[in-house]
Amino acid sequence: MTASAAPKAPVTPREQLLNRIQRDIPIVQRPYAQVAAEVGLSEAEALAILREVKAEGVLRQVSAIFDTRTLGYQSSLVAAVYDEDTLDAGAEIVNTHPGVSHNYKRNHDFNLWYTIAVPPESDLEAHVQKLHDLSGARLTRLMPTLHLFKIGVEFDMTGKEDWNAKSAPQYTSEQRNIGYAVTELDRAFVLEFQKDLPVTEEPYADACAALGLSIDEVAAHAQKMKAAGALRRVSAVFRHQKAGFTFNAMGVWAVPQDEVAVTGRKMAEFKAVSHCYLRPTYPEWPYTIFTMVHGRSKGEAFGKIKAIEEEVAPGIDHAILYSTKEYKKIRLEFYKPEFAEWARQYLGTEV
Known part of the structure; x- marks a missing residue:
């Protein structure tokens, strides 16, 4: 197996556009005119392409991506062990939690993997323990992030990048701001910008109207939230399967503790x-x-x-876990009443 993804061919403006909108979409009055110019298209051509991929189901949504931890939410990956004959039913119970955004069956003794986030005032461990009890898991392990080396999904829509191509991570632990004081304007911004923004000439018009701010004022506040680590970017989010990326692999590595900092940074550069x-x-x-x-x-x-x-980990014990069934995959929505409703029903508390 070589490190080459495919024989090289010229990259088309369409492919450049689909790669470009995954990085960020500027908060200006007509962002697609700006993005289109960068890849050699007109605004109308770019919008036609994006509407087409939206209709095809490849483009899931255009929205802001926020950092859960900077907004004060507690979050974790969770791995659990179920008997095979109870796994599907257990996964469906886990899915009922409003903070569970991803839930997969994987090829391991730990056969259910899900991500969960809860509001700042909540007890994350209590929520996970209740899911463990309700769903009939035999063993549940919290696997929170101890250090974030990289987060940022960008699919190579050209199919022409080498598998060992490098770039600096857009978002790491250094950008996070644990303890950030979320303002009322921040909350209002999150509620508007976590929505699926329309693929139109002026996609931010409704958000500006709802916030009572001009586009320049919204852009300035977005920059403040970026500087604080609360806002990562506004960008397009693709459906993996529809975009052709039908397979995922979670490589897990038994890197010694005294080597994790250097090795993690090197792995994140891929x-x-x-x-x-x-x-x-x-x-x-x-x-x-x-x-x-x-x-x-x-x-x-x-x-x-x-x-x-x-290149980075020769001789390091590792395993590859891949999804064999998708039970749930949604975007986490912040400041929703469903969290309190779930806590009241299952924990007897407001959080």
Whole structure:
């Protein structure tokens, strides 16, 4: 297996556009005119392409991406063990929690993996323990982020990048601001910008009207939230499967503790890696660093993990966990009443 994704061919303006809008969409009155000019298209051409991929289901939404931790939410990846004959039913119970945004069956003894986030005043461990009890799990392990080396999903829509291509991570632990005091304007901004923004000439018009601010004032506040680490970016989010990335692989690595800082940073530089975290170990779980990649095939996804191994982690014990069933995948929505409703019903509290 080589480190090359495919034979090289010229990149089209359409492919450049689909790559470009995953990085960020500027907060200006007519952002698509600006983005289109960067890739050699007119505004009308760019909008026609984006409306087409939206209609096809490839483009899930255009919205802001916020940092849960900076907004005060507590979050964690959770790994759980279920008997095979109770797994589907257990996963459906986990899905009822409003803070569970991703939930997958994977090829491991830990056969259910989900992400959960709860509001600032909530007890994360209590929520996870209740899910453990309700869903009939045999073992549940919290795997929170101890250090964020990278987060940022960007699919190579050209199919022409090398599997070992590099770029600096857009968002890491250094941008996070734990303890940030969220303002009322921040909350209002989040409620408007977590919505699916329209693919129109002026996609921010409704948000500006709702906030009672001009586009320049909204842009200035967005920049403040970015500087604080609360807002990562406004960008397009694609559906993995519809975009052709039908396979994901979570490479987990037993990197020694005294090497995790250097190794994690090196792994995060791979463009193919969308997520790179340091997580806790347990007696039955020796892996410290998690790297997520996506591919158009199992061979491509495994090839990307192999490229990381050969360049950064030769000889390091590792495993590749891949999804065999998707139970839930949504965007987390902040400041929603469903959290309090779930807590009242299952925990007997408001949080």
